[in-house]
Amino acid sequence: MNILSNKNVLLGITGSIAAYKAADIASRLKKEGCNVKVVMTKSSELFITETTLESLSGNKVILEDEESNALSNFAHLDLAKWADIILIAPCTANFMNKIANGHGDGLLSTICLAFTKSLFIAPAMNPDMWNNKITQASIEKLDAAEIKMIGPNYGSHACGDIGYGRMTHPEEIIEKIKDNSKTSQLSGCKILITAGPTREPIDPVRFMSNYSSGKMGYEMAIAAKSKGASVELISGPVTLKPIPDIKTTYVETSSEMYDVVKSKVDHYDIFISTAAIADYKPANYSDIKYKKDENNIFIEFTRGIDILQTISKKYENLFTVGFAAETNSLSENTKDKLQKKNLDVIVGNIANHELKLGFESDYNEVIILSNTGSENISLDKKSNIAARILDFIAKEYSSKLELIKKDVK
DSSP, rough: OOTTTTTTHHHHHHSSSSGGGGGHHHHHHHHHTOOEEEOOGGGGTTTTTHHHHHOOEEEOOEEEETTTTTTTTTHHHHHHHOOOOEEEEEEOOOHHHHTTOOOOOHHHHHHHOOOOOOEEEEEOOOOHHHHSSSHHHHHHHHHHTTOOOOOHHHHHHHHSSSEEOOOOOOOHHHHHHHHSOOOOOOTOEEEEESBBOOOOOOTEEEEEEEOOOSHHHHHHHHHHHHHTOOEEOOOOOOSSOOOSSSSSEESSSEEEEHHHHHGGGGOOSSEEOBOOOEEESSSOOOOSOOOSSOOOOOEEEOOOOOHHHHHHHHHHEEEEEEEEEEESOHHHHHHHHHHTTOOOOOEEEEEEETTTTTTTOOOEEEEEEEEEOOOEEEEEEHHHEEEEEEEHHHHHHHHHHHHHHHHHH
16 A cells, blocks of 8 residues: 555645646645645635646645635634645745744644644745745754755756755655655664764874864764654764754764774664764874974874774674765775775765865765665755665665574574
8 A cells, every 4th residue: 555545635835936836746646545635825826726726636725815714613723633744835935934933824824833743845935035044044943843844956946046946846745755654764773873073183282183064974863863763973073063852972083982982882773974083193192282493293193993894894783884075986985985894885975175065064965875776866955965865774774674584584
C-alpha cells in the first residue's frame, strides 16, 4: 500500500504566480491515494480557478470569501481535525511570515494555527524577499515550531531575477512528504557526531588550524535529532550557538578529540565525523613565544592520528560516516578514502575558502558515496543537505543491519 494512501491532505494555495503548479500537486496527491481538500486565499484566485482544482481534487474548493462566517461556524477547527497533513503550496512570503508569527487573520492561517500534525510549506517568492532578514527570521521560527519547509529552489524567476525562491517541483514536494511520513529508520538510533576544526598549539599564542566553521556538523546533529535519533556532539572551537537539547562536549586539539571520541563511541550505533581534524601537528610545543626578530622559524610537524580510520577499523559493527574536503579530483579522492578508511558512507565536497565553498558558508554541494550507491546534491543550504545525507545514511544503515542479522542467523 502507498504510504500516503487514504491520508487526508489539505492543500492550501496562496497568491503566487506559482499557484498554477498547485493543479499538478492536487493531481499527484490523488494518484497517491490521498483524500484532498483545497483552501484558496483570495489572492490565489488571480492565478488559478477553483473549477480546475475541484476537478482534480474531487472536492468542492473552499474559498475564504465564501467562508466569511467560517470562523464563527468552527470550520477552521473542523478542517484542522480532518486533515492528517497540511501542505501550503505555493506559500508566499506574506503567508509564511504570518504563520511564523502566529497570525490568524483568515481561514487558511487560522486552520494552520489550530493544526497539530504534519504541516508543510513550499515557499515561492522573489529572491530579495527570500533573503530579507525578516523572512530569514521567520524561517528560524518555523523550524522551531517543527513546520517543515520544502525548498525553495535556486533558479530564474518570472520577474527576471535569479536566485533562491523558486517553488520546488511538485513531484519533489510529494516525495518529501512521503519520506517524512515514513517511520524514520534512524528513530531511536544513537549517533555520535564530531564537528568544527581542531587547533594544534605551536607556542602560547599561536596555533595551526583550518577554515572549518562547524556549520555542517551542527546541521547534521539537528537533522539527526529531527529524525528521532539520540544525538551527542563533540565540537572543536567554533562561534556557533549551542544546540538546545543536544549534549555537546567541546575540545581544542586533535588529541582531545580522539580521547573524547574513544571514550564515548562504544555506546553508539553510528559515528559521523564531519570535523576537520588536523592531519599534522607540531612535533614540539614551545613554552615561550617565537620572537619576530628571528628571520626564519623552522617547525617540525608530525602526523596526527586518523581518528575516523582508527575507529572504523576497531569497531566493525559501528556504522561510520566520513566527510572529505577536497580541492581537486573530488570523486576519485572521495572514493579512495571510502575504501582506505573502511567506511560505510562518505560525503565529499570541494572546499575553497576564497570562493566561500564548503568552509564558513551556509551553502554547499556534495557527493555521497557508499559501497552500493551514490548521490549528487547540487548547491543548497547546509540544513537541506544535512537532511538528505541523513536519508542516505538511514537507507545504508538499514541495509547493514539486515546483513548483520543474516550473519547472526
